[in-house]
Amino acid sequence: MPITNATQIARSKGDPRVVRKGPSSLTGSDRLTRALGWFSIGLGLTxxxxxxxxxxxxxxxxxxxxIRAYGARELASAVPTLSVDKPVGLASRIAGDVLDLATLSSALRPGNAKRDNAAIAFALVIGVTLLDLVAFADVKASxxxxxxxxxxxxxxxxxxxGPQASRGLARRDFDTPPDDRAEGSVADAVPATAP
Amino acid sequence: MRALVWHGKEDIRCDTVSDPQIEDDRDAIIKVTSCAICGSDLHLFHNLIPAMLPGDIMGHESMGEVVEVGAAAKATLKKGERVVIPFTIQCGECEQCQRGNFSLCQRTNRKGNLGDKAFGHRTAGLFGYTHLTGGYPGGQAEFLRVPFADTTHIKVPDSIDDEKLLFLSDILPTGWQAAVQADIQPGDTVAVWGCGPVGQMTIRSAILLGAEQVIAIDHLPERLSMAAAAGAVTINFETESVIERLNELTSGEGPHKCIDAVGSESHVNMGQPDTLLDRAKQMVMLENDRPHVLREMIYACRPGGVISIIGVYTGLVDKIPMGQAMNKGVTFRMAQAHVPRWTDDLLRRIEDDQIDPSFVITHKVDLSDGPEMYRTFRDKADSCIKVMLKP
Structure with a gap:
């Protein structure tokens, strides 16, 4: 839960309110990446x-x-994917896609009674991989x-x-305030003794 | 009016919003003529600072013309006057204001109960920032309501361009304070980590305050070239060892004064493994900030030296080598800038041609281009160092 909800922070009454929203700094690839990050969380938890x-x-x-280990991997990928370091997250998702495809390909064997389900899952992972690749390329480029x-x-x-003529110019008329000044060091306080 | 509005992580929009109104006798409304995007706005853009609400107006570096004044502010402010607005809102009357600690004003944080909980004790209200510091609408907009306007303004002459004056609102006094609180003495070597806008102002301030040698540390060639333009020796941390170079430049003694102009978001770099760990922790909310610079400064600083922190930190940091700091007898000074404490003096230095802060502006665009410029500034694309916006 965002801290703003937890603490019931509200904007003050007289503050300006949004009348009409303008274009966002978020790009299409940012939004796609965000969606893929949330997809990772959903799939990982499942x-x-x-x-x-x-x-x-x-x-x-x-x-x-x-499969459980892949779930943990999905959650770990989701964290950077949803962060500002999107390329790291997307790269880890693409690596994960390859592992998923390798595992699913073993389910495409002729003797598997659920081969049709595996084929659908395989096609879906290929689609998601393409989205990951598109998002990765866009985000890297931007x-x-x-x-x-x-x-x-x-x-x-x-x-x-000029730098040389400016050196120390302010020392002529600026006194460092006492709270920003060291009033001498221990060495200054101890009288020097002749050797 | 148009304003740059925060809608969530990486989501800034140029929205149409209702105009601000006078709410208190001490208020004023200014028509913003220039404003800027600050490095600390990027912490909000990345949603690293808690307690923002969708619909909050961004911006804490603004200047403009007074168009409306509340009854209690009329003694010090008149319609038509040209003012720069400090990013800190100050009452001018509380104990902290009386001491000159304007960023610690005890009265202007209108959500002081949140500040008390988050920080232990409240700090000043800030424009365009988190609700922990009052959640005041910011100045990346066509108009800005200035609370406590009788004390929260810097009057500026008509004869000087906005470009030279705008940064009195934040980065110039912030860089100045970074150098002042380092207590620079003639003969000192001062190392400045981070050559963003605040770092650049810090470098110029250190030179004006008499540092014999200023060392600027960054990895972006355009920033390093700007630092070198002011006479700084540069270190590119991606191609050189910072510690080795600092020792080389100080006969093995280390800099007398170390200044952190980076703060929360240290660059993440394979060559600095602690930054990778910090980033991973930050992603899963085990740590708020990436304090690589702080660690490096403590290690590099000469024993008995001063560490000045002006880069913004947001919360919890890990693995700070307090043993090194304590045993080396390092002094730490840090704060958000107490802007009005320095601005009369700095305005005089601008008028006197000692400093021209406009050097830092690399991009000047219309307010409506703001959302795109947040991305450009964040990505350091197009050699962007400082964005000035014209509403």
Whole structure:
């Protein structure tokens, strides 16, 4: 629960209210990434809590522990995916997709009575993988600093008289306030003795 | 009016909102002529600071023209006057204000009960920030209501451009205070971690205050070039060892004064494994801030030196080497800037051509481009260091 709900913080009565919303700083890939992060949480919790049901549905009996481990992996991926470090989260999701596909491919064997379910799940994971790849590429591109394109600001000293002439200029008429000043050190307080 | 409004993590919009009204006799309304995006706005953009509400107006660096004045503020403020608005709101009367500790004003946090719970004791109200500091609507807008306006303003002359004056609202006095509280003495070597807008102002302030050598630490070439322009020796922490270089530059003694102009969001870097751990902890809310700079400063600082913290921290930090700090007898000084304590002096230095803060502006855009500029500034894209917005 956000702290704002827990503490019942409310905006003060006279403060300006939103009349019409403008375009958001969130991009389409940000929103897609966020949706994928929440999907990870949903799937992760399901895998953690109902591995037996998933194993039976897909014909993967005996792999309940593996499914539970995949649930933990999904939750771990969700954390960076929902954070500002989206590329890290999406990369971990893509790696997870590969593991999911490898596991599901074992359920596509001819003798599996739930082979149709496994095929549907396989197709769904391929779709989600494509979304992960699209989101990853977009997010990486939008957060990337173009290499070698930085500007040179070496003409911006901000000191109109030049750095050398400005050094110590303020000491002529500025006294450091007592609360920001060390009133001498221990060495100053102890009289020096001749060797 | 138009305003940049917080709707959630990474979600800032240029909305149409109702106009602010005078609510108290000490209020004034200003028509904002210029405002800016601050590095600490990015902590809100990333939702690292608790107690924001969707619909909160952003911004704490603004200036403009007075268009309406409450009865009790008329003695000090008149319609048509040009003012810069400090990011701290101060009553001017409480014990802390009387001491010059304006960012600790005891009266202006209108949600003081939240401040008391979060911080132990309340601090001043701030514009465009968390409800822990009053949740006052900010100045990235066409109009701004200024509470306690009779004391919360800096009058500025008509003859100087907004570009030179706007940063009296925050980053110039903040950088100045960072240098002042380091108690710089002639002959000192001062190391400044972080060459963002506050770091840049800190570097200029340290030079004006007589530091013999200023060392600027960052990893972005454009920021390092701007730091070097003021005469700083630069260290790129992605290509050099900070500790080795600092020792090299100080004959193995370490800097006399170390200044943290980074704060909560230290750069996460494979070469600095503690930053990876901090980021992971931050994601799962086991830690609020990434204090790599603080750790490095304590290690690098000369025994008996001063550590000045001006970068914003939001809450809990882990693995701070207090043993090193205690045994080396390091002095810590830190605070949000007590803006009006410094602004008369700094305005005079601008008028006297000792400093021209406009050097830091790299992007000047219309307010409606604000949401996009939050992304640009966050990603350090297009060599962006400071964004000025024109409503």
């Amino acid at each position: 895998e953690l809590m109902a591995p037996g049901f998933i194993a039976r549905t897909l014909g993967l009996e005996g792999k309940e522990a593996l 957060h990337r600093r173009e290499r070698g394109t930085h500007r040179d600001y070496s003409d911006r000293s901000g000191l109109p008289r």
